[in-house]
Amino acid sequence: MRTLLPFLIISALPAAAQDCSFDTECFEAEACQPTSFALSVDLAGEKLVTDFGDLQIVAAKTTPPLTTLFATGDGAEYLLSRSGDTARFTAHANEGPAVISYLGTCKGEF
Template structure:
């Protein structure tokens, strides 16, 4: 209920449902790094995702989100910046962040989770 002219009025259900979707800004933390064909190692790499702001912030610089695809409980973001292309795939249980360097080819994959994304 909200108070407008004439007293209390019901809030339409559509307004109440706005907060039910996935979050648009959230942190991701990665505990495993896999560099090309080398053995995976531990890491403490983290990023901050802002879907509405179309950006991903890292310790190495900011990336621009160029596309977002949502399929059920899978969200995939495509980003560019810093001489590479980036792919972030996440579900409520896990996240994968892959860097594809424009020099090389060279790929680095990070394994972790994104808190509060769902």
């Protein structure tokens, strides 16, 4: 796995806008439910912008066609994976542990 430190992310991925929207939420082994959740990728600022706060991007990995961003925030670690327009976003809570997965799409380019 090729991991990049935060100060290398910008040089590894061109700075471009990317907006993601998720319409399915899955909590642990429970049945998935409809949802409405969105985030924006701010590579220049090294963060994922969400309604619940900004998450710091700590690493990126690109193995075409898949791009994965790793982020951290208060009480959890996050993973955003994108291949084409298809996206997955997971929150790995430190308490529990517990995982919430979101299924959706991203538009724009890295």
